[in-house]
Amino acid sequence: MAKKNVKVLPAARQILDMNAFDAGAHTGALNPLLERRIANVGASAVLFYREPIEVVSASGSWMTAADGKRYLDFYNNVPSVGHTHPRVVAAVTDQIGRLNINTRYLNSVVDLYLDALKARFPASLSNVVLSCSGSEANDLALRIAAATSGGTGIIVSENAYHGNTSIISDISPSALKRRGLPDHVVTVAAPSNAGQSDSIENAFAADIKRAIAELGRRGHKLSAFICDSIFSSDGVYADPPGFLRKAIETVHKAGGLYIADEVQPGFARTGDAFWGFARHDVMPDVVTMGKPMGNGFPMAGLVTRPELLERFCEDTGYFSTFGGNPVAAAAGMAVLNVIDEEQLQENALRQGNHIKERLRDVAAKDDRIAEVRGAGLFLGIELCRSGKRDQPDAEVASSVINGLKDRGVLIGAAGKFGNTLKVRPPLSLSEEEADIFVDRLADTLSALPAA
Numbered sequence: 001m002a003k004k005n006v007k008v009l010p011a012a013r014q015i016l017d018m019n020a021f022d023a024g025a026h027t028g029a030l031n032p033l034l035e036r037r038i039a040n041v042g043a044s045a046v047l048f049y050r051e052p053i054e055v056v057s058a059s060g061s062w063m064t065a066a067d068g069k070r071y072l073d074f075y076n077n078v079p080s081v082g083h084t085h086p087r088v089v090a091a092v093t094d095q096i097g098r099l100n101i102n103t104r105y106l107n108s109v110v111d112l113y114l115d116a117l118k119a120r121f122p123a124s125l126s127n128v129v130l131s132c133s134g135s136e137a138n139d140l141a142l143r144i145a146a147a148t149s150g151g152t153g154i155i156v157s158e159n160a161y162h163g164n165t166s167i168i169s170d171i172s173p174s175a176l177k178r179r180g181l182p183d184h185v186v187t188v189a190a191p192s193n194a195g196q197s198d199s200i201e202n203a204f205a206a207d208i209k210r211a212i213a214e215l216g217r218r219g220h221k222l223s224a225f226i227c228d229s230i231f232s233s234d235g236v237y238a239d240p241p242g243f244l245r246k247a248i249e250t251v252h253k254a255g256g257l258y259i260a261d262e263v264q265p266g267f268a269r270t271g272d273a274f275w276g277f278a279r280h281d282v283m284p285d286v287v288t289m290g291k292p293m294g295n296g297f298p299m300a301g302l303v304t305r306p307e308l309l310e311r312f313c314e315d316t317g318y319f320s321t322f323g324g325n326p327v328a329a330a331a332g333m334a335v336l337n338v339i340d341e342e343q344l345q346e347n348a349l350r351q352g353n354h355i356k357e358r359l360r361d362v363a364a365k366d367d368r369i370a371e372v373r374g375a376g377l378f379l380g381i382e383l384c385r386s387g388k389r390d391q392p393d394a395e396v397a398s399s400v401i402n403g404l405k406d407r408g409v410l411i412g413a414a415g416k417f418g419n420t421l422k423v424r425p426p427l428s429l430s431e432e433e434a435d436i437f438v439d440r441l442a443d444t445l446s447a448l449p450a451a
Contacts, residue, residue, distance in 0.1 A: 271376025
C-alpha cells in the first residue's frame with residue numbers, strides 16, 4: 001500500500017526565543033554593560049536581538065541607541081501614544097511634585113480618571129480595580145471568576161500569554177518551557193480558517209464546546225474563558241469581526257465568565273473600536289487592561305460588574321499599595337486625552353490600512369509572505385517557506401527580525417511556530433514612518449538567500 005503524504009510541521013517555538021539574545025551562542029567578548037546585566041539578573045535576563053541595543057532616549061515612534069543610531073519602534077505597544085509624549089510627561093511630572101499616595105485616601109485625580117475610563121465601557125461594567133501590571137489584573141480576574149462561577153476550569157488559546165504570576169503562568173502556554181498545562185486548563189486552537197470547512201465563528205464555538213466537555217471529563221466545571229481579543233500571541237487573528245459571539249454564548253450557557261484581556265489590543269489600537277472585544281459586539285464579564293494604559297508608567301486594572309466584585313470581596317479582601325496611585329491616574333488621564341485630541345484611533349485605522357495595502361504589493365512579489373492579518377495598528381505578517389503557505393518558516397522570521405534591526409526597525413514575533421511578525425508601532429505613526437517600515441521590510445526580504 002502506498003504511503004500517504006503527511007505534512008510535517010515544525011516544532012512550536014517560544015515567542016521570546018525568536019529575537020532573544022543568547023549568551024551561550026554569542027561569539028567574542030561581551031560589552032561591559034551587557035556583561036553587567038547578565039551578572040546582575042542571571043537566568044531571568046531577557047534581552048532582544050543577537051546584539052542587544054543600549055537605548056538612551058526616545059521620542060514619538062523612534063528610539064536612539066548609545067551609539068547614536070535611531071530605530072523605528074514597531075515592537076513596543078507600551079508607549080502607545082508615542083515615546084515620551086509631552087502631555088504624559090507633563091502630567092506625571094506635575095502630579096509627582098504634588099502628591100503620590102495609596103488609595104486608602106481620597107484624591108480627586110484618581111476618581112476623575114476612573115470616571116473617564118468607565119465612560120469607555122458599557123454601562124454595566126461600572127466597577128474598576130486598579131493594579132500595577134496586567135499579570136495582577138488577570139490574576140484578580142480569574143479569582144473573581146472562580147468566586148462567581150464556583151468552577152475551576154479555564155479555557156485559553158493554545159499559544160496564549162496572559163502574564164507571570166503563579167496562577168497566570170498556568171494559563172500562559174507560550175511561556176511554559178518544559179512543564180505542561182495543569183489539569184484544569186484546556187486550550188483551543190487560534191480562530192483561523194486553516195483546515196476548516198465551517199465558518200470561523202462556528203468552528204471556534206465548536207472548539208469551545210469541546211473544551212468545556214473535556215474539562216467536565218476531568219472533573220472541572222467551567223470557570224472562565226479568557227482571551228486576548230486579537231489573539232496576538234497566537235499570531236494575530238482579528239477577523240471577521242463578530243466571530244467571538246457564538247463562543248461567548250457557549251461559555252455563558254455553561255456557567256462560565258468571559259474575561260476580555262485587553263492588555264495588548266485595548267486603548268484604540270485596533271482602529272475599528274477602542275477595545276478589541278467591541279469589534280466582536282460581545283459583552284465581557286471582566287475586562288483587564290495594562291501595558292499602554294499609562295504610556296510607559298506602570299499601571300493596569302480591570303473593570304467588571306458590581307455584583308461580581310462584591311461576591312469576590314465577601315470572601316477575600318483586595319488592596320494594592322501602588323495600584324491606582326495619583327501619578328498613575330494622571331498618566332492614564334493624559335493618555336485618554338491624547339487619544340481623543342490627536343484622533344489616534346482614527347490614525348490607527350488609517351495607517352493600518354495603508355500598511356496592509358502596501359504589504360499586499362510586497363507579498364505579490366515575495367511568496368514568503370503567506371498572509372497579512374490584523375486590525376488597525378496591530379498586524380501579523382505570517383512568513384512561510386517560499387511558495388508554500390502551509391509551511392511556517394521561523395528561520396526566515398528570525399532573519400527578518402534581525403535584518404530589520406540592522407536597518408533601523410525593531411519588531412518581534414508571534415504565533416505557535418514563531419513565524420509571524422507582530423506589528424505594533426505607536427498609534428501616532430505617520431504615513432512616512434509606515435512607508436519606511438514597509439520599504440525596509442521589502443529590502444530585508446530581498447536580501448535573504450532564496451529558499
